[in-house]
Structure formats: C-alpha cells, structure tokens
Amino acid sequence: MNIKDLYIEFFKSKGHTQIPSAPVVPENDPSVLFNTAGMQPLIPYLMGQPHPLGTRLCDYQKCIRTNDLDEIGDTFHHTFFEMLGNWSLGDYFKKEAITWSFEFLTDVLKIPVNKLAVTVFKGNDIIPRDTEAIDLWKSLGISEEHIALTEDDNFWIAGEVGPCGSDTEMFYWRSEEDVPNVFDPSDERWVEIWNDVFMMYEKHSDGTVSELPKKNVDTGMGVERVTAVLEGVLDNYQTSIWKDVIEKIEELSHKTYNGNEKSMRIIADHIRTSIFIAADSSGIKPSNTDQGYILRRLIRRAIRHASMLGIDINSDWERKLALIIISKYQKYYKELIDNKDVVLDVLTLEKVKFNRTLSKGLKEFEKVAHKDIDDKTAFKLYDTYGFPIELTVELANERNINVDIEGFYRCFKEHQEKSRAGSNQKFKGGLAGNSEIETKYHTATHLLNAALKVVVGPDVHQKGSNINTDRMRFDFSCDHKLTDEEKDRVETLVNDWIKQGLEVTKETMPKSDAIKSGAECMFIEKYPDIVTVYSIGDVSKELCGGPHVKNTNVLGKFKIKKEEASSAGVRRIKAILTD
DSSP states (O other), X not given: OOHHHHHHHHHHTTTOEXXXXXXXXXXXXXXXXXXXXXXXXXXXXXXXXXXXXXXXXXXXXXXXXXXTGGGBTBSSOOSEEEEEEEEEESSOOHXXXXXXXXXXXXXXXXXXXXXXXXXXXXXXXXXXXXXXXHHHHHHHTOOGGGEEEESGGGEEXXXXXXXXXXXXXXXXXXXXXXXXXXXXXXXXXXEEEEEEEEEEEEEOTTSOEEEEEEEEEXXXXXHHHHHHHHHTOSOGXXXXXXXXHHHHHHHHHTOOSTXXXXXXXXXXXXXXXXXXHHHSTTOOOOOSSXXXXXXXXXXXXXXXXXXXXTOOTTSSHHHHHHHHHHHHHTTTOTXXXXXHHHHHXXXXXXXXXXXXXXXXXXXXXXXXXXXXXXXXXXXHHHHHHOOOHHHHHHHHHHTTOOBOHHHHHHHHHHHHHHHHHHHHHHHTTXXXXXXXHHHHHHHHHHHHHHHHHHHTOTTOOEEEEEEOSSOEEEEEEOSSOOOHHHHHHHHHHHHHHHXXXXXXXXXXXXXXXXXXXXOBOSSGGGSOSEEXXXXXXXXXXXXXXXXXXXXXXXXXXXXXXXXEEEETTEEEEXXXXXX
C-alpha cells in the first residue's frame, strides 16, 4: 500500500477526517506564491475559525518551495513534494500526538526503535523546558541518550507574532554504520522525518507570550524523505517515486544516471513541479511574473539540462516524461486527469519558445565572444538567455577566451540574496496575516465578483486572488479589456452595496446543497463534503474559508486602481479600500 494510504487509514482509525489537498496556488494568501506546507491552507482554522469537518483532520498536501531552487540536483532537495499531516484543532494535545507518531513509525512503518531519535524544546527565560514531551518519549521506549534538547530548532512561529509553541522532531539513522549510543542532531546521518508542533502560546508585538485558550497540534511528514528511509537508499531520486522517470531520462539521453545525476535530478524534479503548477485550477501559464515566472524558469531549466545530456530537445521528450508522472499521481490528484492536455500543451509551447530564446542567446554570445567575458555579461547570458555558466565556459574555451567565473558567482549570489529577501518578505505574515484590513479585502473580493457578473456577464468566474494590507488583486475569466464605462459601473455597484450595510452571514452545509443553492465556488475540488457558505445580503453567495466582516458598512470606499490582462482569457483588477 502507498505510504499516503497507510497514513490516512491510520489517522482515520484515530478519529480523524480526511480533508482534500488544497491547490498548489493558495487562495487569498499573499504570504507566498505557493502552498509551502501542509498547514498553510488550514491557517484560518488554526486561528480559531471552526472547521466544517471537525477538530481532528488529516491529509496529504501538495507543496512547492522555490527558495532552494538552486539546491536542486543534490540527493534530497525537491521543489514539489507531498506532505502528510494530521491536526488537532483544540482537541487532543501532546500525549496523543506523540504516542500516535511513535505508533505509526514503529508499528505501521516497522522502523526499529533504536534507529529513532528526537529533539525537544530546551526552554528559555520565557517558556519552560518541554518536560512533558521528554517524559512521553521515554515512556514509549526512546532512550534518554536519543533525546536532544534545543531552543531555536524546537520552537515554531510563523512570522513575527501570533500562535507559536514548542515542537518535537523525529529523526532516523540513515546509515549502514552502527547506530551511535548518543544522538547528535548535527550528524547528517540522522535525518529528520517528522515534526509535531504544539501551538499553545501566542506571541504579542511587545515580545510577551500568553497561553492560547485552545491548543492546536500541527504535524508534518515528507513523503519523499520517508520513502527513501523505508526503501533504504541515501538518494531520494533512487526510490520508487523516481525510478521509472530516471530510467526514461536515461533512455532518452543514452546516458546512465551514474555520472549524470545532477542534470537528471533537475529534469525529473522540474518537470514534476511544472506539471502540478500547470494542472492547478488557478490556470497558471508561463509568464514573467509571480507563479508564471517560476513555471517558466522550471521548464526552461529542465530544457537546458536535457540539452546538456544530449537529448533532442525538439523531440517530444517532455511529453513522454510528463505522461509517466501523471500516471503515477492521477489516483490522488484528479486535476492531473482533468487538465492533462493543458499540462502537455504548456510544456510543449514553452519548449518551443525557449528554443528560440536559446538561439538568440547563441547570437548574443557571438557578439561578445571577441574578448574575455566579464561577470555581468556572463550573468546576463544566464539570466536573460538561460545559458548555464558551464555552457558559456565551454563556448569560450573553443575560442580561447576567458570567463570571469568568480565574478559570475558573485552576481549570481547577489541575485539569489535579492530573490530570497523577496521570498522572505512574501512569507512575512503567516498565521498572523489576517489583519482587519485584509479581512475587509476578503469580503470586498466577493462584492467585486458579484458586480462583475452583473456588468460583464454571468459567465464571469474568479480565477484567483491575492490580498495584502495595501490592496486586493482579483483575477477573473473575461475575453476583453474592460471599458471605462464597465469599470465605473462595477465601482458604483460595489460602493452602493457597501453603503447599503448588507449583513454578511455564514452557514455550514453539505457541498452538494451549497452548489444547488447557487453558491459561487472557485476550485470546487478543494472543498470537503461539508462546506462554509458566506452570503452578503442577496447579492453574493460563495463557498469560502473566510475571514469576513459582519457588515459591508465597515468597508469604506472601493476604488479600482488598475485593470489588465493576467493570461489568455483572464483579466486582473487591482483595487483598494479607503476611509
């Protein structure tokens, strides 16, 4: 049985309800471009909003992280990965979470107890040592020598303020050498495989900490890493998850994995991630901004490495790999079946475009190849035309000219630091991101959606949104640029509804009943069987996770700042609320 099935069945037996995996592109969350962890789609419920399916939940969640993009190519990094999670929303706490984690690892996965070790929160001047967790692990059979205490690594908080708490991490001895008597977390042969977070405190802006009235448990286990542990391999790309994909790359390139590991790992990883982004219900297409830029970069990097391996990049190599990956995951993620043709077209069209760019890059290289290539030129060839530094050096050697490789890596590092700073800024907020103004914007998106249906037509549907403290961004299906008259009518409608002081009400009901009632829904497949429906007077009814204001009269004045194209058949409105 697949590890995802084992996990879900185990936690169902402990009274948990399985919830569907959320899309990889988060709805109404400005903190990240993609869902980066299993808990991220559950933020409103971890903040206290009741979940329609109860207080014990479990799932497997599609996650994408791109802050380590340049690390892909080693044995364990992935841009797309699956996270197994179980949650207690004010229900059970440390005893059950730790006991069940141990039971799943030892009884279900059959991991020997002596190959397990754990870290626990050491304590500090504000929050005491987690003696309860220490005692629980000892009672289950983890020796005292296999329990390590840390402070920073065992305390969790998203952002700067908000819910937080200690955590306990589980490690597996991944080595053929004898298990050491004493656990050293800095020894890389100990691999973290699971993390239980205990959200029992709230950190305030003045630095003080208070206990939460309801204590939550949030756990996470990576499928790829645990599979490598269970199958006894040190290279994640040698597991059953990747075996057939790597074999197909070997066949296409007429080369072996041994000696070409980095390029083959990058191709396999990037094609898989691109498939899940392109199949997402948000309709992301390759572009030069946000998620579309990441998708473009992933596909083009895969093409570069395919070319480096000698694969004929004008062949249908990317479709062959995609079909293998889709067949592996379609049982768990229906969107891969529904959007298979979209995925294949995205990969092929971007390949064709990049092949032209690659040709332009070669011409650009010829322009500068009459002298040594400085750092900025080498980086431009990389960043603008997709030339890996290895290709630039190879071409330069043929002409007996030098390349400032050290300078290139300085430019690369500066670019990387800027990118990570931007990524960190996007993540700032986390669980604490539902401020008063953001809550207002959540409600305003519902009014905007309703107004567009009146002005443009009933076939308008939300395709995505992004909210922060400064503005709201709303993507919607539309085949034309809005006229000034249409924009004015939309603004007027929204502001009229705000002035009317419409009540915002919330109901919980079966999803089938919600749809029958006419409730609007973006990404219907992500919602569980029991859903929350928000109604704004008689003008709007939508399935949504919230949060929302109680009456439109607190929203202020709605103003459209910009209307533009987002992608084919999708328009984008940026708007603000003012006092």
